Amino acid sequence: MKDVRIIQKALEQLIPTSSKVFIVGHDYPDYDALSSAIGLQALSSFLGKEAYIVINDTEMPVGVRKIKNGVAKRYNIINREIALSLIDEASLLILTDVNKSNMISLGEDNNRFDTTVIIDHHNASASTVKTPYKYIDLDASSASEIVAETILLTEPSILTQQLASFLLTGIALDTNKFQNKVTDTTNKVIQDLIAHGASPTVIQKLLSIGFEHNEKIKNLVINNTVIRQLGADESERHVAFTLNRTSPTEQYLREELAIAADELLSTKAEAAFSIGYTTPDVITVSGRSKCDIDVSEILSTIVGLDGGGNRTSAGARTSSATVFDVEEKISERVQNYLKCKHKSKTLDGR
Secondary structure (H helix, E strand, C coil): CCCCCHHHHHHHHCCCCCCCCEEEECCCHHHHHHHHHHHHHHHHHHHHCCCEEEEECCCCCCCHHHHHHHCCCCCEEECHHHHHHCCCCCCCCEEEEECEEHHHHHHHHHHHCCCCEEEEECCCCECCCCCCEECCCCCCHHHHHHHHHHHEEEEEEEEHHHHHHHHHHHHHCCCCCCCCCCCCHHHHHHHHHCCCCCCCCHHHHHHHHCCCHHHHHHHHHHHHHEEEECCHHHEEEEEEEECCCCCCCCCCCHHHHHHHHHHHHCCCCCEEEEECCCCCCCCEEEEEECCCCCCHHHHHHCCCEEEEECCEEEEEEEECCCCCHHHHHHHHHHHHHHHHEEEEHHHHHC
């Protein structure tokens, strides 16, 4: 676990000396990206700077859209076109819940900023934005956890009941409702947010999804899941794969695939991958793990997949294969990954 005071001190220096602050999460924002962005906007405002959250996506989860629309004016949420008209040479860019240039709505326009800060909990890669102000903590549950810690260190009074609830929702999403990747630090942040009025009722409401979406997820999990025993001997693991096997080209929201992968971990599966089309041409994969399988390493090292994330939660996309091809590629990669781990442990034991 990294020391969050590193990024807290950097922000306290960089925000006041900038002209404006622009906060950007990943494409197709989820609760963690939006909630952490809202927290950073509130922090920037407290430090005396005009701050904007840039969201250019028209597609996003229903609950995220409700938050965005409900607080757009209060937290200065704008689109890319407006942002580009406001940027000047002294503007500061803060990327939250993302570190790769190909996953943000600004695209190559992120190069217009002389100073960029990254706050994230996903693995870096060759496409990570180059900046000396890079705070990536793979042990953190979420960007919301990092931002909440930063606010608590700077000025706890920034945390209104609404903001505390948003940040706790971001943590709840990325921990599958506090079941995975919860550290002592995570628990402390959760308790601090509840002490500042975070409402479990609001969080439950924000994380709920409509009946139609639930039916699609149930169909994936109940009717289309295959659990394979991969690896060898002590490294053998139960790995679940789900995709729509009867209507393979049916489209899903990325959120639905993520929830399906989370649900599979409540079975005997120790790792899970849900696969489906999210546009007519793009297949998206959501990977989850509660064992020693690093789903980020799996999805980022398969030829033809553009993937990344962290050890327990990762995603990928491709437009050059079928869902069945993707399933087999992932299965083969997991099998080789586990065999290598077993071989390494065997050699170490000699």
